Amino acid sequence: MLTVGEALHGAAVRHKNKPALIFGEEQLSFQELDLKTNRIAQALLSLGLTKGQRVGLLLPNGLDMAEAYFGLAKAGIIGVPINLRWTPEEIRYALLDSQISLIVADKDFLPALSSVESLVPVYYTHLDDASGARSWEKLVAAAPSEPVRVDIVEDDVWVIVYTSGTTGKPKGAVRTHISNLMIALTLVAELGISSEDVGLAVLPMFHVNSLWVVTLSAIIGATCVIYPHRAIHPQHIVEEMNRHRVTYTMFVPTLLSFLADAVEAGKVDTETLRVILTASAPLDSTLRDRILQGFSQVRLYDIYGSTEYGACSVIRHRLDGPLGSVGYPVIGQDIRILDEHRQPQPPGVIGEVFVKGPSLMKEYWGNPEATRESFTQDGYLTVGDMGYLSADGLLFLVDRKQDMIIVAGENVYPVEVEEALLRHPDLGMATVFGVPDPRRGERVVALVVPRSGHTVDVESLYQLAKEQLADYKRPYIIEVVEELPIGPSGKVVRRQAKEGWLQRHPE
Known part of the structure; x- marks a missing residue:
């Protein structure tokens, strides 16, 4: 049986004194990380938590977040990472939906979590002694460093990661130890990464992208540098890459454009970086060529997942090279294109993308209906993307999951934004879509129709969005219109609304 805790311990045996994690001026060797995560597992169990219970994680990128992930894995307790950009209402929903038993949070969340502490204990990191709140560091420091004795198998759940739902409510993707390890091992094989490499985790660690980079590095004995700033700034990324001679990293295309700027300005050591992985949004030919021309030995990969x-x-x-394709199935994955009756489509014919393999989630947490709708009887999973396979097996996507918008690598679902705006008492209809943005990939646009006999103060809509939505979900433009295109089913045809807006705003 291969579990995350076993994989980390194995790396610690092989790479005892080598740096495992670097965060600013702090670093942990593999042995120190192994022992620290033993303490975390012991501390959690000492509080009476048992295998299978959930712990919410509201932590920024740093050693605390990485240690918590691995400590929970060793205790058989499930981590629930929370998007730090969510509003208190969104955070509360995820914590209550996952039925968490304890929260580990950064001290900055003291005010936001005050109403939750009567329901569930909260331990805070980096507290001032006078705060009176529970200290995570003190709890962990008092625990022994011996391994815990918990029977954990590879199909046990490690994390529940919330992903926005097309109905407006986030859904918790249940991911097991082995499914996450298989992602890491697959990427190692596909990208040619080894223990001699140095990785950089830039994206937020409450997302799976950086979780996979950190996990990949830890289990193969590679050093992982965690980006040490709360806000992502291109100059700081370049500084970390140069300082630590980073050899592989994962970006979204919006960040990759900043890297291309830095290369062309002569600010990056181009001899060290050799593997770049990009995900979450399509890569255009201009940006691709700028990266490949700027780095002498880089291998640039696009991953779909x-x-x-x-x-x-x-x-x-x-x-x-060719553009438009997201590539061949990775090792162990099988991709099928099915029609609305879930029958196979021939090469070149568009249908819904279904995937089967060892890295799939187990289910949607507490949502058997959504799980049934997403899986076929023989174990293929869909997230609603549309595409086709070429005759030689390349996958091409023609439409993203429903009408999802990607803002600087963050997924935004129009229904969630529309529901927030429609709480305004003067609003009758709303539709939301994404339009291209040169730096952020896309930006959110909302078209709204007032209720009959009412007028809408647009500034009050912006304020409502600020109160209800994370910053990346808020409309960049809110435009009042007289009517919206309505289809035969009586629903707004979002595609037509977007096309009309683009025609009115060609620049």
């Missing part, structure tokens, strides 16, 4: 799938397909980009 999701919180639910894990890694699905991968393609290595080359100068003047």
Whole structure:
């Protein structure tokens, strides 16, 4: 049986004194990380938590977050990472939905979690002694460093990662030890990464992308540098890459454009970086060629996947190579294109993308209906993306999951934004879509129709969005219109609304 805790311990045996994690001026060797995560597991069990219970994690990137992930794995307790950009209402929903038994949070969340502490204990990191709150560091420091004795198998759940739902409510993707390890091992094999490499985790660690980078590094004995700043800034990324001679990393295309700028300005050591993985949004030919021309030995890969799938397909980009495809299935994955009756489609015919393999999620937490709708009887999973397979097996996507918008790598679902706006008493209808943005990938646009006999103060809609939605979900533009296109079913045809807006705003 291969579990996350066993994999980490194995790396610690082989790479005892080598740096495992670096965060700013702090670092932990593999042995120190192994012992620290033993303490975390012991501390959690000493509080009376048992295997299978859930712990919420509201922590920024750093050693605390990485240690918590691995400590929970060793205790058989399930981690529930929470998006730090969510509003208190969104955070509360995920914590209550997952029925968490304890929360580990950064001290900055003291005010936001005050109403929750009567329901569940909260331990805070980096507290001032005078705060009177529970200290996570003191709890862990008092625990022994011996391994815990908990029977954990590879199909046990390690994390529940919430992904926005098309109905407006986030859904918890249940991911096991082995499914996450298979993602890491697959990427190691596909990308050619070894213990001699140095990785950089830039994206937030409450997302699966950086979780996979950290996990991948830890289990093979590679050093992982965790980006040490709360806000992502291109200059700081370049500084970390140069300082630690990073050899592999994962970006979203919006960040990759900043890296191309830095290369062309001569600010990056181009001899060290050799593997770049990009995900979450399509890569255009101009940006691809800028990266490949700027770095002398880099291998640039595009990966298609999701919180639910894990890694699905991968393609290595080359100068003047084909664009539009997200590649061949990664090792162990099988991709099928099915029609609305879930019958196989021939090459070249568009249908819904279904995937089967060792890196899939187990289910949606507490949502058997959504689980049944997403899985076929023989174990293929869909997240609603549309595409086709070429005759030689390349996967092409033609539409993303429903009408999902990607803002700087963050998924935004229009229904969630529309529901927030429609809480305004003067609003009758709303539709939301994404439009291209050169830096953030896309930005959110909302078209709204007032109720009959009412007028809408647009500034009050912006304020409502600020109160209800994380910053990346808020509309960049809110435009009042007289009517919206309505289809035969009586629903707004979002595609037509977007096309009309783009025609009115060609620039």
